[in-house]
Amino acid sequence: MSQRLRTTAPKESHTTTIGSILNSLNTYQRSIVYEYVGNYVDLVYFYKMNSTSLSILFVCHGNTCRSPMAKALADSAFSLLERKIIVDSAGITAQANNKATLQAQETVKKRHWDLTSHLSKNITEVNTQFDYVICMELSIKEAVIAHHPSIGKNIINWHIQDPYKYRNSETAATVYEETLNEIEENLSAFMVKELFGVNID
Numbered sequence: 001m002s003q004r005l006r007t008t009a010p011k012e013s014h015t016t017t018i019g020s021i022l023n024s025l026n027t028y029q030r031s032i033v034y035e036y037v038g039n040y041v042d043l044v045y046f047y048k049m050n051s052t053s054l055s056i057l058f059v060c061h062g063n064t065c066r067s068p069m070a071k072a073l074a075d076s077a078f079s080l081l082e083r084k085i086i087v088d089s090a091g092i093t094a095q096a097n098n099k100a101t102l103q104a105q106e107t108v109k110k111r112h113w114d115l116t117s118h119l120s121k122n123i124t125e126v127n128t129q130f131d132y133v134i135c136m137e138l139s140i141k142e143a144v145i146a147h148h149p150s151i152g153k154n155i156i157n158w159h160i161q162d163p164y165k166y167r168n169s170e171t172a173a174t175v176y177e178e179t180l181n182e183i184e185e186n187l188s189a190f191m192v193k194e195l196f197g198v199n200i201d
Contacts, residue, residue: 054194055086055128057152059144060136063091063120065164065176067136068100070183072113077187088130090123092143097121103167107176123148132194136160158186 056074060066067089078085098120099105105115123144133152135141141157149155160182166175 053084053086054132055130056088056132056134057126057128057130058087058089058134058136059092059123059140060089060160061091061093061140061162062098062164063089063094063122064098064101065104065167066160066162066179066183067091068115068118068120069104069108069176069180070134070136070160070187072108072115073180073183073187076111076113077191086130088126088128090121090126092123092140092147094120094122096125101164101167103163103172103176106173107180110177123151126151129153132156134158134190137162158183160186 058067058070058074071087071089074085074087078087096119100115100118100120108115129150130152131154133144133155135144135155135157137159138157141155144151144155161175161179163172163175163179166172169175
């Protein structure tokens, strides 16, 4: 346990964002965070005192569903934090300049995010090394490690279902919403572990 942090009230923008992270955790996970950091206000200042720049690349297959939705979610989650965080997305089999699927656009629109200007790109077009390359499934991680090992300092895998094959089905809206929820759960755990230094697995 680090030394006690400040306990004066934080800015509302910080409490809004961090509160949304904590609310997505179950009771056990949240108790671990509090045990490690302290109370709610301490958590805010713990984050601020440990702020450094960070870069994240989300990778799926075509860069039209999962990785752009993950980027939209991360951009929103990180937007209120006083920390320089660069977020991008790409696909290992993506063709250039395809739009996000209509279902992906409609799913994120429900949360007031916008993917209408998104254009897909292949991972070969990415020339930056990222702190984290987050792959949407194991086969993608394996491909990144095999063919693009220098693109990320940490290449990790999330198990996120691919909604693309359901895009024209009657269940498309439900599947895409479930996919975004899976991404949100993984992002919340990632933020608490990597940004706050607390493992909630």
